[in-house]
Every structure is written in C-alpha cells, then in structure tokens.
Amino acid sequence: MEQVMQEIFTSILNGDNKAVPLKVQAALDAGIEASKILNESMIAAMAEVGRLFEEGEYYVPEMLISARSMQAGLVVLKPHLMQANIKSAGSVVAGTVKGDLHDIGKNLVCMMLEGAGFEIHDLGTDVSPEKFVAFVQEQGADIVALSALLTTTMPNMKVTIEALRAAGLRERVKVIIGGAPVTEGYAQQIGADGYSPDASRAVSLAKSLVSAA
Numbered sequence: 756m757e758q759v760m761q762e763i764f765t766s767i768l769n770g771d772n773k774a775v776p777l778k779v780q781a782a783l784d785a786g787i788e789a790s791k792i793l794n795e796s797m798i799a800a801m802a803e804v805g806r807l808f809e810e811g812e813y814y815v816p817e818m819l820i821s822a823r824s825m826q827a828g829l830v831v832l833k834p835h836l837m838q839a840n841i842k843s844a845g846s847v848v849a850g851t852v853k854g855d856l857h858d859i860g861k862n863l864v865c866m867m868l869e870g871a872g873f874e875i876h877d878l879g880t881d882v883s884p885e886k887f888v889a890f891v892q893e894q895g896a897d898i899v900a901l902s903a904l905l906t907t908t909m910p911n912m913k914v915t916i917e918a919l920r921a922a923g924l925r926e927r928v929k930v931i932i933g934g935a936p937v938t939e940g941y942a943q944q945i946g947a948d949g950y951s952p953d954a955s956r957a958v959s960l961a962k963s964l965v966s967a968a
C-alpha cells in the first residue's frame with residue numbers, strides 16, 4: 756500500500772479525525788483515485804475496526820471515534836466520488852432501519868446516488884417503518900432505500916416493507932436493501948425489489964429499477 760494510503764488506514768484505526776481529512780487530501784493531491792482511497796484505505800480500516808472489536812481489543816468508544824474520523828475523511832472525498840449529472844434520475848428516500856445507528860454505509864449509498872443524479876431524502880438512522888410510510892405518503896418517492904448493519908435490526912427491513920404494503924403504497928415504490936449482514940437471498944425472502952452489496956452497485960440497481968418502472 757502506498758504510504759499515504761497506509762497513513763489513512765492507521766489514522767482511522769486511531770480515530771484521528773484531524774489527520775484523516777488531511778491525509779485524504781494528500782492522497783487526492785498525489786493523484787490516487789477517490790474510489791481507491793475509499794475502498795482500499797477507508798473501508799478496509801473500518802473492517803479492521805470491526806475485527807478488533809470482535810477480538811475484544813476495541814470497544815464501542817473506539818469504534819465510534821474511528822467512525823467519526825472516517826466521516827471526516829468522507830467530507831473531503833465526497834465531491835470526488837460524485838459525478839456531475841444534471842437531470843434527475845428519480846427520487847430516493849433512504850434510512851437506516853429502526854433500532855440501528857450505523858450510518859456510514861448508508862451515507863455512502865446516498866452520496867453515490869446523489870452523484871448519479873438521484874434526488875435524495877435521507878431520513879437518518881433508527882428510522883421507524885411509520886416514518887418511511889409517512890414520507891412516501893406525503894412526498895412520494897421512486898425508491899425506498901433501507902440499510903441495516905445488525906442481524907438484530909435486519910427484520911425491520913421486512914417490517915418496513917410490510918408497513919408500505921399495509922398502507923397501500925408497496926406498488927408505488929421500489930425497495931432496495933443493503934448492509935453488511937444483508938444478502939440477495941434475504942432480499943428475495945422479504946420481498947424487496949433489489950439488493951446491493953455496496954454503494955456503487957446500489958447506483959446501477961437503482962437506475963435499472965427506475966428505468967424498468
């Protein structure tokens with residue numbers, strides 16, 4: 756790994772939210788592609804944070820400060836991840852499902868969709884099925900994008916889809932899901948319209964669903 760990439764990785768592990776944006780900028784200045792910085796340094800660092808947590812070397816506070824430093828780096832990276840796109844590709848209401856506070860992956864998905872021309876309404880984290888339903892009812896959307904990082908909160912994706920159905924809105928929107936524990940099989944099982952393993956493939960998925968509608 757180039758030295759600056761290694762330094763970003765280490766700064767995220769250390770939760771150094773002053774160093775991370777500076778080093779991300781240095782990597783960009785050195786001509787390293789934004790997607791390479793994201794995947795090979797930043798997302799890789801968060802995976803390592805998860806491993807250290809599993810092994811009992813990191814606790815929740817360490818995970819949290821690493822997450823904050825990752826978010827600080829994403830601020831610098833954002834304009835470089837987004838491609839200019841003038842016409843609206845469709846509207847998306849996004850959120851991390853009820854009970855779940857993880858938002859880095861969801862934020863990345865929103866960022867990439869926005870960059871691809873979608874209009875984004877980000878409801879944040881811990882979003883109840885009722886809140887998604889109310890948004891679709893009041894403002895409408897082409898796509899409902901649900902993220903979950905915990906096996907215990909994944910079932911709330913199903914509950915959200917059922918709430919949309921109960922409100923008579925299911926046929927009006929496409930539902931896409933993702934997040935580390937989520938799989939294609941789970942998406943089929945709960946009746947989602949699509950699953951994406953990462954933020955860039957969420958863009959192609961969203962585009963294909965909107966154009967097929």
Ligand code: B1M
Nearest residue numbers: 805855856857858859860900902905906933934935953954
């Ligand atoms: Co927590 N956490 N966490 N955590 N956390 C995980 C998820 C965990 C795997 C760690 C571990 O044990 N190895 C584990 C879950 C175990 C499980 O359920 N199987 C875990 C746990 C247990 C917990 C707590 C329960 C810990 C506790 O309190 N004892 C607690 C739960 C709090 C809650 O939500 N109610 C908790 C808390 C936290 C923090 C708040 C400290 C912090 C989150 C801060 C934040 O997000 N603002 C945190 C963090 C940082 C992590 C890890 C280390 C990193 C997550 C991350 O940001 N990854 C994580 C370990 C890991 O994932 N390996 C872990 C980087 C991000 C870019 O990836 O979010 O996967 P990800 O997004 C990807 C794809 O999944 C996909 O695109 C993105 C990349 O392109 N994607 C989508 C995501 N959403 C999508 C939606 C789509 C499509 C694609 O369409 C709509």
